[in-house]
Amino acid sequence: MRVAVIGANGQLGSDLVRAFGENAIPLTHRDLDVTDIESLKILKELGPDVIINTAAYHKTDECEENPEKTFLVNSVGARNVATVAKEINAINVYISTDYVFDGEKGKPYTEDDVPNPINIYGVSKYAGELLTRYMHSEHYVTRVSSLFGIAGASGKGGNFVETMIRLAKADREINVVNDMAMSPTYTRDAAFAIKEILEKRLPYGVYHVTNDGFCTWYEFAKAIFEITGIEVDLNPITSDKFPTKAKRPKFSALSIEKLKSFGINMRPWKEALKDYLKEKGHL
Numbered sequence: 001m002r003v004a005v006i007g008a009n010g011q012l013g014s015d016l017v018r019a020f021g022e023n024a025i026p027l028t029h030r031d032l033d034v035t036d037i038e039s040l041k042i043l044k045e046l047g048p049d050v051i052i053n054t055a056a057y058h059k060t061d062e063c064e065e066n067p068e069k070t071f072l073v074n075s076v077g078a079r080n081v082a083t084v085a086k087e088i089n090a091i092n093v094y095i096s097t098d099y100v101f102d103g104e105k106g107k108p109y110t111e112d113d114v115p116n117p118i119n120i121y122g123v124s125k126y127a128g129e130l131l132t133r134y135m136h137s138e139h140y141v142t143r144v145s146s147l148f149g150i151a152g153a154s155g156k157g158g159n160f161v162e163t164m165i166r167l168a169k170a171d172r173e174i175n176v177v178n179d180m181a182m183s184p185t186y187t188r189d190a191a192f193a194i195k196e197i198l199e200k201r202l203p204y205g206v207y208h209v210t211n212d213g214f215c216t217w218y219e220f221a222k223a224i225f226e227i228t229g230i231e232v233d234l235n236p237i238t239s240d241k242f243p244t245k246a247k248r249p250k251f252s253a254l255s256i257e258k259l260k261s262f263g264i265n266m267r268p269w270k271e272a273l274k275d276y277l278k279e280k281g282h283l
């Protein structure tokens with residue numbers, strides 16, 4: 001199984017490349033641009049069995065002000081990749097997000113819940129999901145959330161864990177929202193789960209791929225400092241004290257029961273966090 005990874009030097013992309021090892025065909029933004037279907041010709045030349053599209057414009061607040069770019073990368077880009085995947089008979093994997101949900105459910109979302117995004121980024125990713133499905137039946141939509149990975153998100157200049165550690169080292173008082181919950185996810189674990197989905201040839205469709213459990217952003221920050229032993233002045237705040245351009249779902253944890261039902265188990269997010277901190281040299 002030869003696997004083309006689009007966004008190969010991104011946070012999730014680089015772990016996917018590692019997970020697939022010699023079967024990976026890493027493709028960076030320099031090699032192709034998902035918004036330009038002509039540039040995707042390279043995929044036809046390479047002839048992979050699978051194309052994983054991790055490319056995204058995902059600065060959620062910026063997306064509100066740049067809807068054209070957001071839809072071009074996240075939706076039209078998804079359509080372009082799916083079109084080529086169909087042409088060359090490759091399985092298409094589109095990486096999506098917990099932000100397709102509105103956060104009103106109050107318990108973890110399953111794959112059967114109907115998305116109802118509340119910001120431009122979420123709308124564009126949901127459109128990307130629909131276009132992926134519409135263009136080519138041989139597809140997986142894998143929804144991940146709140147990623148932390150060794151490479152750091154190139155689109156966001158790092159990740160939450162690194163931001164917390166940087167602020168703590170700068171001896172800053174840190175305020176973190178305690179009324180928004182999600183499932184923190186180590187990109188390494190997500191990458192291996194996506195590999196298993198492909199290896200096990202699970203039925204095509206949508207899969208939630210996160211570490212097990214959920215927490216608020218404040219609880220996530222608290223765990224980072226507890227594990228590393230960094231002393232810090234950390235305060236829980238409510239999100240109304242931290243206004244942002246884009247609305248964000250209050251509770252976007254994803255249920256991974258479907259994944260588990262196929263024998264793919266994800267470890268609890270705290271265990272994954274410990275491993276990440278070790279690997280990153282913080283422990």
Ligand SMILES: NC(=O)c1ccc[n+]([C@@H]2O[C@H](COP(=O)([O-])OP(=O)(O)OC[C@H]3O[C@@H](n4cnc5c(N)ncnc54)[C@H](OP(=O)(O)O)[C@@H]3O)[C@@H](O)[C@H]2O)c1
Pocket residue numbers: 006007008009010011012013028029030032033034035053054055056057058073077095096097098125144145146147148152153154155156
């Ligand atoms: N980060 C999160 O917390 C999070 C949460 C939920 C879902 N997701 C989804 O997970 C996926 C991976 O996220 P990530 O954190 O790994 O992001 P990332 O580190 O920013 O990686 C995205 C990669 O895509 C490339 N890229 C961007 N625009 C492109 C284009 N037009 N054509 C080709 N390549 C392009 C980027 O390259 P350049 O940097 O060189 O442009 C980068 O290598 C995304 O689909 C995102 O929507 C992320």
